[in-house]
Amino acid sequence: MLAVRAELRSRDWFNVQRAEPNMAVLLDLVALGTVADVVPLDKNNRLLVEQGLHRIRKAQCCSGIQALLEISGKNMNVCTTQDFGFAVGPRLNAAGRLDDMSFGIECLLTDDFDQAIHYAKMLNDMNQQRKEIEGDMLTQAMSIMDDLLAKMDEQELQAGLCLYDEDWHQGVVGLLASRVKEKYHRPVIAFADAGGDEVKGSARSIPGVHIRDVLDAIATKHPTMVQKFGGHAMAAGLSLEKSDLEGFTRGFSAQIEISLGKRSLDKIIETDGGLLSGELSLQLAETLRFAGPWGQCFSEPLFDDEFDVIDWRIVGEKHLKLRLRHNVSGEEVEAIAFNQSEDVLQAGKSSLRMIYRMDVNEFRGRKTLQLIIQHIESK
DSSP: OHHHHHHHHHTTOOOSSSOOOOGGGGHHHHHHHHHHTTOOOOHHHHHHHHHHHHHHHTTOSOHHHHHHHHHTTOOGGGOOHHHIIIIIHHHHHHHHHHSOTHHHHHHHHOOOHHHHHHHHHHHHHHHHHHHHHHHHHHHHHHHHHHHHHHTSOGGGSOSSEEEEOTTSOTTTHHHHHHHHHHHHOSOEEEEEEOSTTEEEEEEEOOTTOOHHHHHHHHHHHSTTTEEEEEEOSSEEEEEEEGGGHHHHHHHHHHHHHHHHTTOOOOOOOOOOOOOOTTOSSHHHHHHHHTSOOOBTTBOOOOEEEEEEEEEEEEETTTEEEEEEEETTTOOEEEEEETTOOGGGGOTTOSOEEEEEEEEEEEETTEEEEEEEEEEEEEO
């Protein structure tokens, strides 16, 4: 759109009757769409996202974004890409997953804040429903995986996993595939019934395996098996006849092994190392918060240190809230590990190695340092 405007400007197309449009008014939506759709943050996209964030922080954005931030309990004045990815985006997407995407569109289109709040509340309810459905499906999927692992060593687990249950919700299988992929670090396709004899699958991949190319290779070898498919390197969708699911499952794992070549399925997490004494601070956390925008292909810094667990409790039914003591400096800090149980603390271990990012927790006007734990393991 910027290029079109520049070309029209060069042709003297704009005049008194045809005013030149101010493209900056769209930057809030550009920023949200770029981050929520996991678009790589190259130089150009980072500039657009950063300018969009500036406008949102100054309340120069559409009523829908304001309403969604408010309903999510986020402070618009310090909005970041994390708020897009984990608060606004999931609520907008919930409408399309469970009901009708038009609710999300109407929320972003309206200029009336009261109407935007109305839609934001609807989207928030849908997102809560989506979480409950996803939780039930994840329990079922992990039960399937437990049954598989009971019959074999984890090292023998297939390179690519296909999961299916006739009761799964078609709109949530992509999220389910992501969860299983994160746990087992393998490409995963989760299938759900699509009516009649058809099943639809949503695939999620790992770095180094182009999942759309994998599906293309299978479709080439078995022209009648895959009815339709599409996607990109990390995510894809496809349709099959239910009778072909077993054969596809074998073919998928075999094709993943070909795509992997000599690469290992071991998960590698790259970090920026440990923090020195005094660096585990609110000041550094705030500096990093606004050093972004962070996102796809421009990752937020991750740090790697050893801590003693002073205390822990479960919050929000499924998140692990921790109080930690740094092994070297002795500094104490609050932390949270989302979607984790106390099992990850490995009872009996006096010290644990943790990979984390720094965050600013705001509660009742008070700011404190909080670590977001990404990975926990014994020394």
